[in-house]
């Protein structure tokens with residue numbers, strides 16, 4: 127579905143992403159995991175086509191070449207403080223330009239957006255803003271969605287609703303790629319894991335392998351070792 131061939135991204139004389147080769151397959155539930163500054167967000171932005179690789183290539187199948195096939199939910203909220211939730215959905219729906227009325231209604235229902243429908247963004251809690259951010263990033267009913275820390279500050283009940291809904295979409299064939307530091311989310315939303323450090327994709331593995339101690343990491347990856355052994359203990 128998405129093929130990365132020696133993908134690099136160099137900026138300000140440093141390699142933020144360093145010669146990554148890997149594939150994302152249709153229907154994957156993939157998390158990119160690693161310490162702060164590993165290059166996870168940069169790699170997701172490359173795959174989402176927001177930035178261009180400075181080396182290597184990313185190729186995709188015909189499905190992903192279709193307009194609106196890719197959704198992207200950024201870590202930083204992409205919202206207007208002085209617009210209401212309703213106005214956001216109306217505005218972004220027009221931008222997306224395709225007819226996804228049923229899908230949008232499903233998002234509104236599942237994420238219970240009607241509860242704060244007429245509130246401006248600057249009147250919402252952090253968790254509510256995350257829900258709106260998620261909705262906006264997926265308004266075009268994408269085939270694949272890239273989610274960067276989508277659950278920061280979201281309470282457990284809302285997180286549960288959001289995770290359930292993303293898993294339902296995955297069962298219908300939507301590919302999910304995300305970054306998080308939250309193991310609860312990893313357990314519930316991922317099968318595959320890409321382990322990253324210092325711009326390098328060190329290993330492609332599964333959550334199962336990582337959690338059940340069946341993974342040997344290179345000795346050089348101290349931060350990843352700590353992040354994984356902390357979770358296992």
Ligand SMILES: Nc1ncnc2c1ncn2[C@@H]1O[C@H](COP(=O)(O)OP(=O)(O)OP(=O)(O)O)[C@@H](O)[C@H]1O
Nearest residue numbers: 137138142160161162163164165166167168169305
């Ligand atoms: N626009 C930019 N210009 C220069 N350096 C950047 C830019 N954006 C990110 N970086 C640097 O690239 C490296 C990778 O950043 P990135 O945000 O991809 O990491 P990350 O793994 O997502 O980190 P985190 O877990 O903290 O979100 C970091 O060292 C960061 O400081």
